[in-house]
Amino acid sequence: MTTKHILLNAFNMNCVGHINHGHWTHPRDTSDQYHTLRYWTELAQLLERGLFDGLFIAxxxxxxxxxxxxxDVTLRESVQLPVNDPVPLVSAMAAVTRHxxxxxxxxxxxxxxxxFARTLSTLDHLSEGRVGWNxxxxxxxxxxxxxGLDEQIAHDERYDRADEYLEVLYKLWEGSWEDGAVRRDRQARVYADPSKVHKIRHAGRHYRVEGYHLSEPSPQRTPVLYQAGSSGRGQRFAARxxxxxxxxxxxKEVGRKIVRDLREQIAQAGRHPDDVKIFMGAAVVVAPTQAEARDKHAEYLGHAAPEAGLAHFSASTGIDYGRYGLDDPVGYGPxxxxxxxxxxxxEHNWTRRDLLAQFSLGGRYPAIVGDPATVADALQDWVRDTGVDGFNLSRIVTPESYADFIDLVVPVLQDRGVYKTAYEAGTLRQKLFGQGDRLPARHEGAHHRPLARPA
Ligand SMILES: Cc1cc2nc3c(=O)[nH]c(=O)nc-3n(C[C@H](O)[C@H](O)[C@H](O)COP(=O)(O)O)c2cc1C
Structure with missing residues (x-):
């Protein structure tokens, strides 16, 4: 029996403070260089050295x-502000990596x-099929x-619109250009065969689109689709x-429940429960010995900004925790x-004090602190106890957090046979699922392929 490999993404963002806030003040942290190309190309090369499956850019x-x-707190602590566009980063990083x-x-x-369909097709071409979209x-x-709106579109309505948006994208990515449409035949003077390139017509509640996809088919056509909502409606969207x-x-209890519910819904949607890989956020502080890891953790705590973590969480929940005293009950409405x-x-009735304690490292992810074997044990426990497939590793001090993980934890995971020792060939989808470059036939997007459509 082969052991299932743990999947790994680095979690990052084109900004200074991402999840673990405050560490831009640490003398070894380089996140204030996020606006330079070198910061990103060096990061991509580091992650590839560690055989990471992906860099996930929020x-x-x-x-x-x-x-x-x-x-005020957002700006002083640079809580995802300023934030630059992530799209241009991808082609630069793709140019200096292969996998x-x-x-x-x-x-x-x-x-x-x-x-937007063209933006992603372009990146999928330039990266030779290594693009996913969250x-x-x-x-x-x-x-x-x-x-230009007065307020946000309502929560569930946002997902309804997203369903239709995806339908348009599937039509463009999967349905507009047939396989074999691109001939590049110099002799016959035929670049693309007009009989195999189709205009899509979509007239729905929210979108009207009539046109040909501007890009020729990229290696994956539809990029690998990621999603992060865990509400009931969010899970239904994910399942689809x-x-x-x-x-x-x-x-772990909450994690186990989310994973179980999600896999059930995936099966109900007519897909295989393993058609979806589930990643959880984690922050790791690792050093060669337990004592050194504890010292490093203590050093990091000295730079963390729990209040910035709270400002971030306030925006995530829509609740101004600044209005409450440390131990006041919080009015959790809709x-x-x-x-x-x-x-x-x-559900936990968390007060401002509870949250500040949780955000001691500046962010909300469970922190795993220890020597390499302890960290590896903890990661394997999370996988076993919750059923997740892998981790989204947030940075604390960057790039140190990733470098430590690669130098210290990756070899232990490899020795235990739970982490790859080399990349497989192929596109991102092929690497993750081993079933080809394109969406599997049972995925809804595949139903928009020309031959899958009724005549
Ligand atoms: C781990 C995680 C990462 C997320 N990253 C982003 C992000 O980068 N940008 C964003 O706009 N929303 C992000 N979200 C928010 C989700 O896309 C989604 O809007 C949110 O979870 C609301 O969904 P829900 O109400 O169904 O849970 C993230 C959510 C989670 C749980």
Whole structure:
């Protein structure tokens, strides 16, 4: 029997403070160089040395202005502000790597599907099939106002629109150009065969699109689809579309439940429960010995900004924790932000003090601290106890967090046979699932292929 390999993504964002806030003040941290190309190309090469499956790049439209009703903490601590566009990073990183995958976050609410389809096809061409898209619909009123709306579209309605958006994209990516449409026949003077390139016609509730996909088919056509919503509606969306799902459970019990519910829904949607890889967020502090790891953790705690973590969480939940005393009960009403984050906070009745304690390292992910064997044990325990397939490793001090992990933890995981020792060939989808470059036939997107359509 072969042991299942743990999957690994590095979790990052084109900004200074991503998940673990405050560490930009650490003398060895380089995150304030995020606006240089070198920061990203060196990071991509480092991750490829560690055989990471992917670099997952978060993104946000809008600012975190819920905490204390403004952006003071957000700006002082650089809590995902300033934030640059992640799209241009991918081609630069693809140019200096051969295998690393890229999970790009893009919010569909504020961009037309026709143009966005081309952006992703272009990146899939340039990276030779290493692109994934993290489908997000936004959770910030500040974004809605910046983009000309009075307030956000309601939570479930955002997913309804996303369903239709995906339908348009599948038609463009899977349906517009048949296999064999591109002939590149110099002698016959035929670049593309007109009989095999089709205009798509979509007239739905939210989108109307009539046209040919601008890009010729890229290696994966549809990029690997990632998603991160854990509400009921979010899980239904994931079950229908996602190939990779990100979760951030505060403990194993919650993690186990999310994984079980999700796999059930995937099966109900007519897919195989293993058609989706589930990644959870984790922060790791590792050093050669337990004592050194504890010292490093203590050193990191000295730079962390728990209040910045709280400002981030306020925006995620739509609740201004700045209005509450440390031990006041928090009024957890309905939210239009991240429903799953708010639900967990409400179920535990977390106060401001509870949250600040949880965010001692500046962020909300479970921190795993120890020597390499202890960290490897903890990761394997999470996989065994919750059923996740892998981890989204957040940075604490960058690039040190990733380098430590690669130098110290990866060899232990490899010795135990739970981590690859070389990359497989092929596209990101082929590497993750081993079943080819394209969406499997049972995925909804495949139903939009020309031959799958009724005549
Ligand atoms: C681990 C994780 C990462 C996420 N990353 C982003 C992101 O980069 N950008 C974004 O706009 N939303 C992000 N989200 C928010 C989700 O896309 C989604 O909007 C949110 O989870 C609300 O879904 P829900 O109410 O169904 O849980 C993330 C959520 C999770 C759990």
């Amino acid at each position: 993104d946000i439209v809008g600012v975190y202005d819920v905490y204390q009703g403004g952006v 690393l995958g890229f999970g790009l976050t893009a919010n569909l609410t504020y961009q037309a599907p026709y143009l 489908i997000v619909t936004g959770y910030l009123d500040s974004a809605a106002r910046a983009m 579309h996602a190939e990779c799902v990100f979760i951030s459970p505060p403990n 939210t239009n932000a991240i429903e799953s984050a708010t639900r967990v906070a409400r």
